[in-house]
Amino acid sequence: MAGLFLLAISFVFGLLSDAQAADSAREVRIATVAYNVNxxxxxxxxxxIVEKQGWLRDELAKQGVKLTWVPVTAQSVGVTINEAFANKSIDFAGYGDLPSVILNAGGVETRIVVPGGRGNNVYLLVSPNSTAKSLADLKGKRIALHRGRPWEITFARYVESNGLKFSDFKISNLNPGAGAAALAAGNVDAFVTLSDAFQLEDKKIGKIIWSTKSSTQDWKMRAELWGARDFIASNPAITQVVATAYVKAAHWTSQQANFNEYLKIANQNGQSEDVFRREYADDSTTWQSRWSPLFDDLVLDHYANAAQYSRKANLIRKDLNVSQLFEPRFLNAALKTLKLEGYWQPRKTAGKVS
Structure with a gap:
């Protein structure tokens, strides 16, 4: 009888242990840049793409979990998402490298769950009537740059490669909207931005004199799917569903046959398809490779450089062990589940493109 009693007690504690081990979250909150168009x-x-496919919402619903998108304006992505992670009002976010490094160095721990591909281009514009043709021509001039945003690292590398320093310019810390307005009004001589540079050219507000299209692949601006460390640790099964959804989206987007459909979906931010076509044209990597979610040298080296730069620029007060930022197990499982192992090739050598 005593043996049966102990067996029963063991069974009950086993059930309790399983229940405690199960994911407890009933909602997944993902922050992402969003636009109000009409x-x-x-x-x-x-x-x-993830929302359009609907797979993530359906799979979470099967587990009794609600999917909530948390829209963030493009003018204040880093600050808004960092605050949301800090106060635990979001679980995941798609955003850039530099704000994430600053957040983790400050003690709020997040992890890269799925890398965001090969990165996006950064552009340097001057006013249409400017005679400046290179960065050297802007020495001593006013440049609008939103500090603490991912493209700051890219611009800093460009400045350093020319033997110059930020102190050689009059840097105005302006968000993208304010920077464009300042360039249009003649209050700055140059503006560092993303693909909206083409719209500004079309409107005769600025002209592009440099972009990362002419530089090595590792200069591009990066953004990844980040997850709160505590949420990941407590909800690994839910995290896996989220990661798999993002890998599915990357795979779909990477297929050339879906290029035109992707442009229509991406056009939700109000930019014309022509802007996207120019952003993606004449690039140094293939369309399939552009969407690689692999944790390869491109990702690892990039974050090592980002942490180094942040410390040097006094954006963080202590060194950051960047290896703790990477959580590749969910990506690896997703690739295996989706039978995509070998679909993307890792970039192995710094400065070269796969």
Whole structure:
């Protein structure tokens, strides 16, 4: 009898242990850049594809989990998402490298769950009537640059490669909207931005004199799917579903046959398809490779450089062990489940493109 009693007690404790081990979250909150176009909220990038496919919402619903998208304006992505991670009002976010490094160095721990591909281009514009043709021509001039945003690292590398320093310019810390307005009004001589550079050219507000299209692949601006460390640790099964959804989206987008459809979905931010076509044209990597979610040298080296730069620029007060930022197990499982092992090739050598 005593043996049966102990067996029963063991069984009950086993059930309790399993229940405690199970994912407890009933909602997944994912922050992403979003745009209000004609009164309708449009998600940006991979999030737009994930939402369009519907797989993530359906799979979470099967587990009794609600999917909530948390829209963030493009003018204040880093600050808004960092605050949301800090106060635990989001679980995942798609955003850039530099704000994430700053957040983790400050003690709020997040992890890269799925890398965001090969990165996006950064552009340097001057006013249409400017005689400046290179960075050297802007020495001593006013340049609009939103500090603490991912493209700051890219611009810093460009400046350093020319034997110059930020102190050689009059840097105005302006968000993208304010920077464009300042260039249009003649209050700055140059403006560092992303693909909206083409719109500014079309409107005769600026002209592009440099972009990362002419530089090595590792200069591009990066953004990844980040997850709160505590949420990941407590909800690994849910995290796996989220990671798999993003890998599915990357795989779909990477297929050339889906290029035109992708442009239509990406157009939710109000930019014309022509802007996207120019952003993606004449690039140094193939369309398939552009969407690689692998944790390869491109990702690892990039974050080592980002942490180094942040410390040097006094954006963080202590060194950051970047290896702790990477959580590749969910990506690896997703690739295996989706039978995509070998579909993307890792970039192995710094400065070269796969």
């Amino acid at each position: 009164g309708k909220i449009g998600l940006n990038g991979s999030a737009a």
